Amino acid sequence: MDNWRQVSVIAALMIMLVLPVPVQTRNTGSTPEGGLRPTMRAIFQALTTVIPLSLSGQRFRDSANRQRLHDALQALSHHAMKLTQHGQEAPASFNFLRHSLRDDAQKAFELFESESFEESRFILHHLTDNCFLCHSRLPSSQPFPLGKRFLEQMPMKQLDPHERMRLAVAARQFDTALASCETIFRSSELPAAQIDLMALFEDYLRIAIRVHGDFPRVIRTLETFQRRPDVPAYLANHLTIWIEALNRLQANRGQEDELTRARTLIQQGQRSNRYLADRQGLVHVTLASSLLHRFVDSRSKSERQLAEAYYLLGVAESYMPRTSWISETEFYLETAVRLAPASSFGKKAFVFLEEYLIMGYSGSSGLHLPSDIQTRLEELRAIVNHVSVEK
Ligand code: HEC
Numbered sequence: 028m029d030n031w032r033q034v035s036v037i038a039a040l041m042i043m044l045v046l047p048v049p050v051q052t053r054n055t056g057s058t059p060e061g062g063l064r065p066t067m068r069a070i071f072q073a074l075t076t077v078i079p080l081s082l083s084g085q086r087f088r089d090s091a092n093r094q095r096l097h098d099a100l101q102a103l104s105h106h107a108m109k110l111t112q113h114g115q116e117a118p119a120s121f122n123f124l125r126h127s128l129r130d131d132a133q134k135a136f137e138l139f140e141s142e143s144f145e146e147s148r149f150i151l152h153h154l155t156d157n158c159f160l161c162h163s164r165l166p167s168s169q170p171f172p173l174g175k176r177f178l179e180q181m182p183m184k185q186l187d188p189h190e191r192m193r194l195a196v197a198a199r200q201f202d203t204a205l206a207s208c209e210t211i212f213r214s215s216e217l218p219a220a221q222i223d224l225m226a227l228f229e230d231y232l233r234i235a236i237r238v239h240g241d242f243p244r245v246i247r248t249l250e251t252f253q254r255r256p257d258v259p260a261y262l263a264n265h266l267t268i269w270i271e272a273l274n275r276l277q278a279n280r281g282q283e284d285e286l287t288r289a290r291t292l293i294q295q296g297q298r299s300n301r302y303l304a305d306r307q308g309l310v311h312v313t314l315a316s317s318l319l320h321r322f323v324d325s326r327s328k329s330e331r332q333l334a335e336a337y338y339l340l341g342v343a344e345s346y347m348p349r350t351s352w353i354s355e356t357e358f359y360l361e362t363a364v365r366l367a368p369a370s371s372f373g374k375k376a377f378v379f380l381e382e383y384l385i386m387g388y389s390g391s392s393g394l395h396l397p398s399d400i401q402t403r404l405e406e407l408r409a410i411v412n413h414v415s416v417e418k
Contacts (some may be wrong), residue, residue, distance in 0.1 A: 066109050068173075070128075071198065072156075075177050078194070080149050082185060100136040100147075107132035120323045120340070123358035126159040152190075156351040158197035163191065163233045164320040166240065167201060174198030180336040183207075188407035192230055201238050205231065212252045219257045226348050228261035233347075237317040242277035246270055265306060269298065273309040285318040285331060289339055292318070296346065308346060311359065316343040329395075338376040344385065354384060361407065368410045377411045380404075 033040035076099035080086050087096070094410050107129040131154040139149035177198050183191050188211050197202035208231045211222060222228075237247045252258070253266045292315035296308025319340045323333060341359035360383070380402060388396045396404075 052137075063110070064169075066106050069106040070110070071174070071177075073099045073106065077103060077151060079181065081148050082143065082182070082382060084148065087148055088142075088161040096139060100139050102131075104129075104132040104136040118324045119362065120320065120337075120359075123355055124157050124353075126160045128154065131157060132338055146209040154353060155190075155193040157352050158191045159230075160351065160355065161237075161352060162196050162199060162201075163230075164237055164317075165324060167199060167238055174200050177335060178203060185373070188227060189230075192227075196234065201234055204234055205239070205244070208250065209248055210328055212248060214376060215255075215257075219252070219255050219262060221355045222310070223262050229309065229313075229348050232313045236310075237320065238315050240317075242273050246273050248278075249273075253376050265309075268307045269310045276310065285322040286336055286339075289315040289322070289336075289343075293339055300346070305350075306346075306348065312343045316340060317349065319343065330367050331370050331372070333372040334363045334370050334376070335368060335372040337363035338372040338379070340380060341376060345379075364407050364411060377407055380407070 029397055040123060076095060080092055080096055105190065113127050116117065121311050135147050137146060137156060138144075146272040157348070175198070178195060180202055183194075186194065188207070191207045192204050195201070195207060200243075208227055211217065211227060212231075229354065231248070232245065234342050235241050235248075249266050249270050253263060253270075258266070264298075277294075283291075292311045298309030299305075299307045299311070301307065323336050337359045340357050341363065344354075344356045344359060360376045360380035362375050364380070367373045368377075384400060384404065385394065385396065388394060388400070
């Protein structure tokens with residue numbers, strides 16, 4: 028298994044070990060307020076110092092910047108920690124990323140303090156993945172003009188396409204993020220196949236569908252891309268299928284509730300995938316995950332329904348290729364198991380998690396399931412087996 032994958036699985040499981048059982052019984056509303064937004068602004072404020080200085084290794088280790096960076100990294104770590112302490116306002120689905128951000132911020136600060144500057148920059152470089160993954164889940168109700176001003180001052184051209192996208196979404200400039208993707212889709216600097224391999228379509232869909240719900244814009248973008256002369260046959264095929272799906276799904280918003288629609292969409296997406304890593308069902312699973320995030324975030328519902336939603340989120344996430352090293356699949360599946368171990372979804376989530384981890388840890392030299400993960404799986408197995416199975 029790739030190193031980054033291993034790191035993400037281990038990180039995921041370590042974080043799960045410290046999490047309380049994530050039961051959500053309250054209605055949180057669509058925009059978790061409370062301590063969240065002031066804390067977010069403080070985190071953002073710290074990043075406006077850290078990110079520009081971190082772009083150059085030399086400036087990052089320059090003693091003239093030491094105090095400023097110390098203060099900003101300490102503030103970043105402090106507020107990221109606060110996010111986990113005041114998190115009661117946020118839905119349980121945020122638990123994983125809140126803890127992941129806290130750990131990254133703390134590591135970046137500690138590495139800086141021990142003068143491991145390159146390692147600290149490396150962590151900072153990935154830290155905005157947490158912001159991206161959280162912010163790209165739900166529609167955004169509130170403009171954030173400070174984010175726009177920050178991006179205008181950043182030397183965006185120095186950043187690679189992913190970093191540009193991550194930073195724009197961290198600063199909650201979703202339109203800028205989409206526009207920067209569209210520029211890359213139109214530019215001939217990168218071959219079409221390379222753009223696809225960078226998983227930019229996946230990132231683009233996450234924002235255009237889940238945050239903006241703007242199907243016509245995605246259709247136009249994909250149709251324009253399709254006319255490029257360098258699109259390989261396999262990708263032309265994917266694009267045709269995605270455009271068809273977008274046309275059909277935008278016309279048919281359906282009357283059913285989000286959970287029912289998401290369930291159907293995932294089944295349809297899975298049917299159109301010809302093999303496990305196929306991406307033909309990508310539009311379906313992205314839209315399903317969008318509905319599921321709204322479902323777990325919005326109204327109060329039974330634990331059984333929540334367990335199904337988390338199980339489906341785990342399934343949907345496993346079909347959405349990532350450019351980030353953070354995987355949320357395990358967290359969603361474990362949440363489903365713990366919420367309703369007696370339900371059919373708790374059981375299904377356990378079976379899926381078991382397979383996901385075994386597949387993730389096996390390679391040409393056999394199975395390498397670390398002992399802590401094995402112990403974790405056994406604990407979950409016991410939870411699932413010791414409850415009488417209903418329905
Ligand atoms: C656990 C999920 C999560 C993570 C991780 C996260 N955010 Fe947020 N962020 C939110 C939510 C939810 C909102 C509120 C949206 C709303 O109220 O409209 C928000 C809002 C914001 C805002 C707008 C505040 C305002 O006053 O409108 C900023 C700025 C922000 N986040 C920055 C960041 C940055 C930078 C990172 C990463 C270092 C980050 N966030 C990581 C979930 C998250």
